[in-house]
Amino acid sequence: MNTPLNGPAAREPAIRFHITRGSGLPAYRQLVDQVRQALSLGLLAAGDRLPSVREVVAEVTINPNTVHRAYQVLEADGVVEARAGLGTFVTSVAPPSATPEHQMELQEDLRSWAERARRSGMSAEAISALIAVTFPNPAHQRQSSE
Amino acid sequence: MNTPLNGPAAREPAIRFHITRGSGLPAYRQLVDQVRQALSLGLLAAGDRLPSVREVVAEVTINPNTVHRAYQVLEADGVVEARAGLGTFVTSVAPPSATPEHQMELQEDLRSWAERARRSGMSAEAISALIAVTFPNPAHQRQSSE
């Protein structure tokens, strides 16, 4: 759990969003996916507060309605809960994963794998493609409603 | 060229498509991405013929217009060339990549990496998330053309 204290605006958000415009993925969906990813990696835990709509808008240049919609989807899926005047809070418990240390280790292994691939002549596109081919149906491709 | 033999209708298509409905990615975009991925992995080469629109339709249950749209995007990007009455052909040369053997080796390494991750307690979602976090802006997220 990530220091779940009280007081409305007292701490900085537990997650920072980013939108990739070029991708075909709708913006609201990118936000939803990022929350879910952070959850499954333990970067976000029950009780954590999502940044307010305004904070997100200030950060990523997006329409407030779009952020709001993403939060609604997450709430409908039972992942977060909006509390009037306080903000939006994670409610679902993160599924057990590897320890943060182990995850970092795995991430390092993945990076060095990519480095090897690049040294053997593969472009960034090719490496991406190889990953896509190896894991044909990644988890982020599911529908909403868990 | 990959399969330069036989008469026009004698050889099977150089690529087979698949659509993931649940993903937020538009179907036509998935087709486009799959062609580009195949190209960057050397699975598709200049001169190869893409399956006809009708063949794709028969295979993946999608509207002909949607397939056509994907092919149009690829043509606008200079990746393929459509010739009425003949079909749609790859024109762009694949950038040099690793040898097929080396690619298979790398793919095997990637699979065993994922296996290790899973054994250390990570769910498929978590593994996907870890990959997404490690490679923030994969190549397939670019916009078309300039």
Add this chain to the structure above:
Amino acid sequence: MNTPLNGPAAREPAIRFHITRGSGLPAYRQLVDQVRQALSLGLLAAGDRLPSVREVVAEVTINPNTVHRAYQVLEADGVVEARAGLGTFVTSVAPPSATPEHQMELQEDLRSWAERARRSGMSAEAISALIAVTFPNPAHQRQSSE
């Protein structure tokens, strides 16, 4: 920019389209050509907003999809940029051309040339044909993109 004043809905579109049904040229292509012509004549400049799809539909009696297709081609060629909820905007800078006054002068010369041709017995068809023969490959006959 041509008309940089006023609020969003206050100014009239920077270009008006017209479709010639009888010509063999596809409608979407006529729209594309008209935008590019206006651009090369300086009638349209970076920042200008094209009429919305619905506006065009109301003006020329054409299917929204066809207009959309034209705008898509222009976007793929980097000429315009579509922003959902806002409209479609010219992005490419017009190449330097003659001054508007000079262009009007040249146009006047061209008109009087045609008048002379007509007085010497040539029909409108013949004059058209003479122009076509004199400029065999006009710019509007190019393919899109690379």
Add this chain to the structure above:
Amino acid sequence: MNTPLNGPAAREPAIRFHITRGSGLPAYRQLVDQVRQALSLGLLAAGDRLPSVREVVAEVTINPNTVHRAYQVLEADGVVEARAGLGTFVTSVAPPSATPEHQMELQEDLRSWAERARRSGMSAEAISALIAVTFPNPAHQRQSSE
């Protein structure tokens, strides 16, 4: 009239075709238009023989059926007449136009006009656009069936 002699294959064709692939205009339509233009300029006259389908195919890389179709359209419009074993011959009389000398003079004037336009900074595209704007509905944009 352009030396209308006899004997099937004895003289060279009175017109040479060219196809612009990039243009949206269908190939058959380009052939039709070229015949009509030549006619209205007096380059083709009643009795002249069009090149045979084979000759056209050898010249412009096009499917025989497409050439055939163009000739059929012209025949349906009463412009030409196919005579079995002999070829296709122009039947319609050319409308009166300017004398060849006068036409050449006018063409020269047009060329020098374009030269002036170019010297004042206009690109080839801009010149094309200016012509298109000045003559909004050129004759070649009519439907078939005179």
Add this chain to the structure above:
DNA sequence: GTGGTCTAGACCACC
């Protein structure tokens, strides 16, 4: 048979 264009209409995402 191939690709290409157009219409019609529904539904989604974004501002």
Add this chain to the structure above:
DNA sequence: GTGGTCTAGACCACT
């Protein structure tokens, strides 16, 4: 309101 995607189906052009 804006643009974007998809379906359905008709018709055309080309080989």
